[in-house]
Amino acid sequence: DAKTTQPNSMESNEEEPVHLPCNHSTISGTDYIHWYRQLPSQGPEYVIHGLTSNVNNRMASLAIAEDRKSSTLILHRATLRDAAVYYCIIQGAQKLVFGQGTRLTINP
Amino acid sequence: GAVVSQHPSWVICKSGTSVKIECRSLDFQATTMFWYRQFPKQSLMLMATSNEGSKATYEQGVEKDKFLINHASLTLSTLTVTSAHPEDSSFYICSATKEHLNTEAFFGQGTRLTVV
Numbered sequence: 009d010a011k012t013t014q015p016n017s018m019e020s021n022e023e024e025p026v027h028l029p030c031n032h033s034t035i036s037g038t039d040y041i042h043w044y045r046q047l048p049s050q051g052p053e054y055v056i057h058g059l060t061s062n063v064n065n066r067m068a069s070l071a072i073a074e075d076r077k078s079s080t081l082i083l084h085r086a087t088l089r090d091a092a093v094y095y096c097i098i099q100g101a102q103k104l105v106f107g108q109g110t111r112l113t114i115n116p
Numbered sequence: 117g118a119v120v121s122q123h124p125s126w127v128i129c130k131s132g133t134s135v136k137i138e139c140r141s142l143d144f145q146a147t148t149m150f151w152y153r154q155f156p157k158q159s160l161m162l163m164a165t166s167n168e169g170s171k172a173t174y175e176q177g178v179e180k181d182k183f184l185i186n187h188a189s190l191t192l193s194t195l196t197v198t199s200a201h202p203e204d205s206s207f208y209i210c211s212a213t214k215e216h217l218n219t220e221a222f223f224g225q226g227t228r229l230t231v232v
Protein backbone atom coordinates (compact mmCIF):
# COMPACT_ATOMS: atom_id res chain seq x y z
CA ASP A 9 0.00 0.00 0.00
CA ALA A 10 1.27 3.46 -0.89
CA LYS A 11 2.35 5.48 2.14
CA THR A 12 0.96 8.93 2.90
CA THR A 13 2.52 11.88 4.72
CA GLN A 14 0.35 14.47 6.41
CA PRO A 15 1.10 17.23 8.92
CA ASN A 16 0.33 16.09 12.45
CA SER A 17 -1.86 19.08 13.18
CA MET A 18 -3.29 22.22 11.64
CA GLU A 19 -5.30 25.10 12.95
CA SER A 20 -7.72 27.44 11.26
CA ASN A 21 -10.43 29.93 12.06
CA GLU A 22 -14.13 29.48 11.72
CA GLU A 23 -15.61 30.47 8.35
CA GLU A 24 -12.21 30.48 6.65
CA PRO A 25 -11.03 27.99 4.02
CA VAL A 26 -8.77 25.13 5.10
CA HIS A 27 -6.29 23.34 2.87
CA LEU A 28 -5.14 19.97 4.19
CA PRO A 29 -2.14 18.57 2.29
CA CYS A 30 -1.16 14.97 1.72
CA ASN A 31 1.92 13.53 0.01
CA HIS A 32 1.75 10.09 -1.58
CA SER A 33 4.77 9.83 -3.83
CA THR A 34 4.58 6.03 -4.22
CA ILE A 35 1.01 5.96 -5.49
CA SER A 36 0.30 3.57 -8.35
CA GLY A 37 -1.59 4.46 -11.49
CA THR A 38 -4.81 2.76 -10.48
CA ASP A 39 -4.85 3.70 -6.79
CA TYR A 40 -7.65 5.94 -5.61
CA ILE A 41 -7.08 8.76 -3.11
CA HIS A 42 -9.57 8.68 -0.25
CA TRP A 43 -10.19 11.15 2.57
CA TYR A 44 -11.99 10.29 5.79
CA ARG A 45 -12.39 12.19 9.02
CA GLN A 46 -12.93 11.02 12.56
CA LEU A 47 -14.53 12.88 15.43
CA PRO A 48 -13.65 11.82 19.00
CA SER A 49 -15.06 8.44 20.03
CA GLN A 50 -16.73 7.88 16.67
CA GLY A 51 -16.03 5.78 13.61
CA PRO A 52 -14.51 7.53 10.58
CA GLU A 53 -16.74 9.36 8.14
CA TYR A 54 -16.24 9.45 4.39
CA VAL A 55 -15.33 12.85 3.00
CA ILE A 56 -14.33 12.47 -0.62
CA HIS A 57 -12.27 10.36 -3.03
CA GLY A 58 -10.80 10.68 -6.51
CA LEU A 59 -8.43 9.21 -9.04
CA THR A 60 -6.99 11.90 -11.31
CA SER A 61 -9.39 14.79 -11.74
CA ASN A 62 -10.32 17.25 -9.05
CA VAL A 63 -13.54 16.34 -7.25
CA ASN A 64 -16.19 18.36 -5.49
CA ASN A 65 -19.01 17.34 -3.21
CA ARG A 66 -21.16 18.99 -0.57
CA MET A 67 -18.55 18.48 2.12
CA ALA A 68 -15.29 19.40 0.43
CA SER A 69 -13.15 19.58 -2.68
CA LEU A 70 -10.21 17.37 -3.57
CA ALA A 71 -7.40 18.82 -5.63
CA ILE A 72 -5.06 16.20 -7.10
CA ALA A 73 -1.65 17.15 -8.43
CA GLU A 74 -0.97 16.41 -12.07
CA ASP A 75 1.66 13.79 -11.18
CA ARG A 76 -0.70 12.40 -8.51
CA LYS A 77 2.04 12.42 -5.91
CA SER A 78 0.15 14.81 -3.70
CA SER A 79 -3.36 15.99 -3.05
CA THR A 80 -5.13 18.66 -1.02
CA LEU A 81 -8.44 18.45 0.76
CA ILE A 82 -10.19 21.80 0.76
CA LEU A 83 -12.86 22.78 3.24
CA HIS A 84 -14.26 25.94 1.75
CA ARG A 85 -15.69 27.48 4.90
CA ALA A 86 -14.71 25.72 8.10
CA THR A 87 -17.13 25.39 10.98
CA LEU A 88 -16.52 24.20 14.52
CA ARG A 89 -18.07 20.86 13.53
CA ASP A 90 -15.21 20.32 11.09
CA ALA A 91 -12.75 19.88 13.95
CA ALA A 92 -11.58 16.28 13.57
CA VAL A 93 -8.69 14.07 12.54
CA TYR A 94 -8.50 13.93 8.74
CA TYR A 95 -7.02 10.86 7.11
CA CYS A 96 -5.66 10.73 3.57
CA ILE A 97 -5.60 7.11 2.40
CA ILE A 98 -4.34 5.54 -0.78
CA GLN A 99 -6.60 2.60 -1.52
CA GLY A 100 -4.72 -0.46 -2.60
CA ALA A 101 -5.28 -4.20 -2.46
CA GLN A 102 -8.97 -3.61 -1.80
CA LYS A 103 -8.48 -2.30 1.72
CA LEU A 104 -8.12 1.04 3.48
CA VAL A 105 -4.98 1.38 5.58
CA PHE A 106 -4.97 4.47 7.78
CA GLY A 107 -1.93 6.67 8.40
CA GLN A 108 -1.56 9.07 11.30
CA GLY A 109 -3.78 11.79 9.89
CA THR A 110 -3.97 15.53 10.57
CA ARG A 111 -5.70 16.82 13.65
CA LEU A 112 -7.60 19.94 12.58
CA THR A 113 -8.49 22.52 15.19
CA ILE A 114 -11.00 25.25 14.36
CA ASN A 115 -10.90 28.44 16.35
CA PRO A 116 -14.17 30.32 16.90
CA GLY B 117 -26.19 7.33 2.97
CA ALA B 118 -25.71 3.71 3.89
CA VAL B 119 -25.62 2.75 7.57
CA VAL B 120 -23.34 0.38 9.41
CA SER B 121 -24.30 -0.40 12.98
CA GLN B 122 -22.12 -1.91 15.68
CA HIS B 123 -23.31 -3.53 18.86
CA PRO B 124 -22.60 -3.03 21.67
CA SER B 125 -21.30 0.54 21.76
CA TRP B 126 -19.31 -0.27 24.86
CA VAL B 127 -18.64 -3.34 26.94
CA ILE B 128 -16.77 -4.13 30.14
CA CYS B 129 -15.71 -7.71 30.71
CA LYS B 130 -13.59 -9.67 33.13
CA SER B 131 -10.17 -10.88 32.18
CA GLY B 132 -10.30 -14.38 30.68
CA THR B 133 -13.80 -14.10 29.26
CA SER B 134 -14.80 -13.73 25.61
CA VAL B 135 -16.63 -10.84 24.04
CA LYS B 136 -18.56 -10.74 20.77
CA ILE B 137 -19.01 -7.56 18.75
CA GLU B 138 -21.54 -7.40 15.93
CA CYS B 139 -21.33 -5.31 12.79
CA ARG B 140 -24.40 -4.99 10.58
CA SER B 141 -24.97 -3.22 7.30
CA LEU B 142 -28.54 -2.01 7.72
CA ASP B 143 -29.58 -1.04 4.24
CA PHE B 144 -27.14 -2.66 1.84
CA GLN B 145 -25.37 -5.92 1.23
CA ALA B 146 -21.73 -5.74 2.20
CA THR B 147 -19.50 -7.94 0.13
CA THR B 148 -16.52 -7.09 2.29
CA MET B 149 -16.23 -6.02 5.90
CA PHE B 150 -13.15 -4.80 7.72
CA TRP B 151 -12.23 -4.77 11.40
CA TYR B 152 -9.99 -2.14 12.93
CA ARG B 153 -8.60 -1.50 16.38
CA GLN B 154 -7.71 1.93 17.71
CA PHE B 155 -5.77 2.75 20.88
CA PRO B 156 -6.05 6.19 22.50
CA LYS B 157 -4.50 9.00 20.48
CA GLN B 158 -3.47 6.57 17.74
CA SER B 159 -4.72 5.86 14.25
CA LEU B 160 -6.88 2.94 13.21
CA MET B 161 -5.04 -0.33 12.72
CA LEU B 162 -6.52 -2.78 10.26
CA MET B 163 -6.93 -6.19 11.87
CA ALA B 164 -8.63 -8.28 9.21
CA THR B 165 -10.72 -8.35 6.09
CA SER B 166 -13.71 -10.62 5.87
CA ASN B 167 -15.73 -11.72 2.89
CA GLU B 168 -19.12 -13.36 3.22
CA GLY B 169 -18.89 -17.12 3.36
CA SER B 170 -15.12 -17.35 3.45
CA LYS B 171 -12.36 -17.19 6.02
CA ALA B 172 -11.11 -13.81 7.12
CA THR B 173 -7.74 -12.53 5.99
CA TYR B 174 -5.75 -11.30 8.96
CA GLU B 175 -3.10 -8.61 8.88
CA GLN B 176 0.40 -9.49 9.96
CA GLY B 177 0.75 -9.70 13.72
CA VAL B 178 -2.96 -10.19 14.44
CA GLU B 179 -3.70 -13.51 16.15
CA LYS B 180 -6.50 -15.25 14.29
CA ASP B 181 -7.20 -17.63 17.18
CA LYS B 182 -7.67 -14.73 19.55
CA PHE B 183 -9.73 -12.50 17.29
CA LEU B 184 -12.34 -14.74 15.68
CA ILE B 185 -14.16 -13.22 12.74
CA ASN B 186 -17.30 -14.65 11.22
CA HIS B 187 -19.04 -13.21 8.18
CA ALA B 188 -22.05 -15.47 7.91
CA SER B 189 -24.23 -13.25 5.76
CA LEU B 190 -23.99 -10.22 3.50
CA THR B 191 -25.23 -7.99 6.30
CA LEU B 192 -23.51 -9.34 9.41
CA SER B 193 -19.96 -9.83 10.56
CA THR B 194 -18.89 -10.62 14.11
CA LEU B 195 -15.61 -10.19 15.95
CA THR B 196 -15.07 -12.32 19.04
CA VAL B 197 -12.22 -11.42 21.34
CA THR B 198 -11.40 -14.68 23.09
CA SER B 199 -9.83 -14.92 26.54
CA ALA B 200 -9.67 -11.16 26.77
CA HIS B 201 -6.93 -9.47 28.76
CA PRO B 202 -6.51 -5.84 29.84
CA GLU B 203 -4.17 -5.18 26.91
CA ASP B 204 -7.06 -5.99 24.56
CA SER B 205 -8.91 -2.95 25.87
CA SER B 206 -9.38 -0.73 22.84
CA PHE B 207 -11.84 0.88 20.44
CA TYR B 208 -12.93 -1.64 17.82
CA ILE B 209 -14.41 -0.35 14.57
CA CYS B 210 -15.89 -2.16 11.62
CA SER B 211 -16.48 -0.93 8.10
CA ALA B 212 -18.24 -2.27 5.05
CA THR B 213 -18.22 -1.66 1.35
CA LYS B 214 -20.99 -2.27 -1.11
CA GLU B 215 -19.05 -3.55 -4.06
CA HIS B 216 -15.42 -2.61 -4.28
CA LEU B 217 -13.23 -0.05 -2.63
CA ASN B 218 -13.33 2.47 -5.43
CA THR B 219 -16.44 3.77 -3.72
CA GLU B 220 -16.80 4.97 -0.17
CA ALA B 221 -16.52 2.73 2.86
CA PHE B 222 -19.10 2.98 5.63
CA PHE B 223 -17.97 2.76 9.23
CA GLY B 224 -19.73 1.68 12.36
CA GLN B 225 -19.78 3.90 15.40
CA GLY B 226 -17.23 1.73 17.18
CA THR B 227 -17.23 -0.46 20.28
CA ARG B 228 -15.20 0.48 23.31
CA LEU B 229 -13.97 -2.66 25.06
CA THR B 230 -12.62 -2.46 28.59
CA VAL B 231 -11.18 -5.61 30.13
CA VAL B 232 -10.81 -5.52 33.90
